[in-house]
Amino acid sequence: MSCAPPPPILRLHPPSSISPFSSPRRPHLSPRTCPWRLAAAREMPWPHVLTVAGSDSSAGAGIQADVKACAALGAYCSSVITAVTAQNTAGVQGVHLVPEELIREQLQSVLSDMSVDVVIPSAGIIKILCESLQKFPVKALVVDPVMVSTSGDSLSDPSTLTYYRDGLFAMADIVTPNVKEASKLLGGVSLHTIADMRDAAESIYKFGPRYVLVKGGDMPDSSEAIDVFYDGKEFVEFRGHRIKTRNTHGTGCTLASSIAAELAKGSSMLNAVQVAKNFVESALHHSKDLVIGNGPQGPFDHLFRLKCPPYNIGSQQRFNPDSLFLYAVTDSRMNKRWGHSIEDAVKAAIEGGATIVQLREKDIESRPFLEAAKACMEICRSSGVPLLINDRVDIALACNADGVHVGQSDISAREVRELLGPGKIIGVSCKTPAQAEQAWRDGADYLGCGGVFPTTTKANNPTLGFEGLKAVCLASKLPVVAIGGINATNAGSVMELDFPNLKGVAVVSALFDRECVSSETRNLRSILASVRCLA
Ligand SMILES: Nc1ncnc2c1ncn2[C@@H]1O[C@H](COP(=O)(O)OP(=O)(O)OP(=O)(O)O)[C@@H](O)[C@H]1O
Ligand SMILES: Cc1ncc(CO)c(N)n1
Ligand SMILES: [Mg+2]
Incomplete structure (x- = not known):
C-alpha cells in the first residue's frame, strides 16, 4: 500500500559479535605500538569490566560470579585473581593469597x-592499582568491600578494613557493603532497621565514595530485600521481593559486577543499580529450586535466560531510547475502516520512518492476533525496528516480540519482567510522578505519558497537558514518550518541550486513521526532525 516513493528509513544494526584476541604469551602493549587497537575500538566499542578479586572454587561467588554476571548482561569481563579460596556450599575452608608481583x-x-x-578492585592492591590507573584511566570503580560472606565466613584479614576506609573508598564511584560489612567498617555498630542502614550509608559516604549502596540481602525477617542508596544528598530505597531460596551464595559479587557491567554499557549510576538489583532478583527466582552441593547455601544460575525460550533465538538488540522518536501504535478498528491489514499498516508506518511499533489490538481473537504479530515481527526485524505488544504477554512470548507495553490496570512491569526476562523492552503508561517512580522500581525501560492532548482513541482518558507531561518527565530518569491526541499540527510543540528524557511521540490515529499511512508517517517524521535531530 505504498503511496509515494519511500525515503531512507532508520535502521538500527545489532551489535556484531566480539572477536577472539590476545594469545597468552603476547607481550605487554601500549596504544602507540598497536594502531589496530584504536581502529577496532572505534568500530566496535565493547563494554569491558575488569574484576580484581578472589577465585571461588564453588564458582558461585568471586571471580566466577563476576565473569558470569557480566556475560549475562552483555559486557566482557577480564579477571585479575588476587586470592584462591577453597569453598563450597558449606562455607569457606581456605584462602591463599596470590603474590603481589603476580x-x-x-x-x-x-x-x-x-x-x-x-x-x-579489591583491598590490598591500592598502590599497584593507583599506578596502573594512572597509566590506563577507566570510567568508574565499583568497590565491593568483601569481608564477610552471607554464610558468615570472614574473607579477609583485619588490615583490609583500613585499606578500604583509608584508601580505596576515596577512589570509588560506588561502594556496596552488605549489612555485616557496613557494621565492621563503622566499628561494629549494629544494623537492624532501614533507618540504621541509612545512617550507615551516610557515615560510609564520609570515607569519600561518590555513592554508597548498603545491601540488605542479609537483613533478617523481611519479606522484601531492601538496599539503601545514598548520593551524599538523597536516599533511594531499592526494594525487591525476597526470594525464598537457599541459593543466595554470590549475590553480593553478582550485584557489584552487574552494576559495573551496566556502567560499562553507559548507564547512569541509579539505572545501573536498578538493573543490577532486578537481575539478581530474577536470577534467584529462576534458580530457587536448583540443587548444587549439599551445604546450606548454594549458587544460582547467572545464565538463566539462556534456558528461557525467548532468549535463545537470535541475538536481541539492546533497547535504544532514541527508538521512541516516532512510535507507531496500531488500532484494528482504524485499520478495518481503511481496509488495511495489520501487516500492511505496520509495513507502511516503517516505510514512512516509524522508529518503533506497538501492536495495540483490543478487538481481535488470539489466534489471528498471533499470526499477524508473527508477520509483523518479520517485517520489523528486517527493518531493525523494535516491535512491542500492548498488554498481551502471551502473544509477545509466542511471537518473540521485542517487548510489551502495559497500562496501570494491566499486570505490573515487575511481573512482565519475570515472564519476559531482562533482555526485553517494557514500557508503562504513567500519568503521575508516583506511577513513574513505581514503573522504574518495577524495572520498566520507558514510560508512555499522556494523554497530552484530548483523544478519541481511548475513552475516559483524562488530559494531562504539557504540565502533566513535564511533571512525569522531571520526576523520572527513564526515557519518556508522549502520547494522546498527537498529530502533525501539535507534534512539533511537544518536541519543543525539550526535556532531556522526552525522547519522542507515540501516535495512533494521526498515522493509522488515514488512507495513506506511509505518507502520514513520513510527514510527521519530518516535522519531528525539524525540531529535534535523532541522536
Ligand atoms: N533472597 C533474596 N531475594 C531477593 N534479593 C536478594 C536476596 N538475598 C539477597 N538479595 C539481594 O542481592 C543483593 C546482594 O545482597 P547481599 O546483602 O546478599 O550481599 P552479600 O551479603 O555481599 O552477598 P554474598 O556475600 O553472598 O556475595 C542485594 O541487592 C540484595 O537485596
Ligand atoms: C572469592 C569470594 N569472593 C567473594 C565472596 C562473597 O560472597 C566469596 N564467597 N568468595
Ligand atoms: Mg548476602
Missing part, C-alpha cells in the same frame, strides 16, 4: 592490552 603483572597484562571501562 597481581601487578596480571593488571599490566590486561590494562596494557584491552580497553577497560570499569574496574572492580
